Amino acid sequence: MSNYVFAVTVRTSFDDTVQAVTAALQQEGFGVLSRIDVAATLEAKLGIAQRPYLILGACNPHYANQALRADADIGALLPCNVVVREEADGRVRVAFMDPAAVLGLVQHSEVDKLGHEVREKLQRVAKVLSV
Template identity: 60%
Template sequence: MYGVSTKVSTGFDETIERVTQALKEEGFGVLSDIDVAKTLNSKLGVDQPPYRILGACNPEFAHQAITAEPDIGALLPCNVVVRVDDEGDVRVLFMNPLTVLELVDNPQVPELAAKVRERLDRVMKAIK
């Protein structure tokens, strides 16, 4: 499974704030914030429920990963999706670093991916 998701009971904007704060508490910053719904509307005239992609990065882990595997930047940052589904529920999806980083043939990377996954699991628990 390439991602781990959960349905939350908070509204969309509040969820963005809670996810951002929980990431911060685990040492991640949000480097990018892509408003997919807004972009699709302005570029294609398509109406879509709210959908944002937050590019989260933990500088310590990013440095370790790039030191171990310089080309790993193609897989960074960790994407976090906050979206409203067809039923109107807010969902949060985290990229699963264990699955994605299996693409890298470097023995140092799986241990690092496991540490990142532990922190993202704590973020998931904090936003429920």
């Protein structure tokens, strides 16, 4: 495990996992602002076939507003990215950006507190998925 993400591997299909992640994020107050289909982009731009790989840009408006009020440049670190990807063995892995680690770069006590609160929410999403 790295120091900037935490992850779970699930037993559902890729598409079912994307739906489950989106629903679980919504339960914790997050919306998905962006969907980057990395596999489709690499295929279209470079002709490289790859297993499904999707980046979801998740945002909780309440926390985003607090972070922006604390440091207007923090938008460069937002939103919280969630990666859903299919591994070589067909299992699906969901990796969450660790907001405490990333927002800790700002070195601002209020932002640090927010990062830990958001991490707890994303860890609950991961727990729901791993059941």
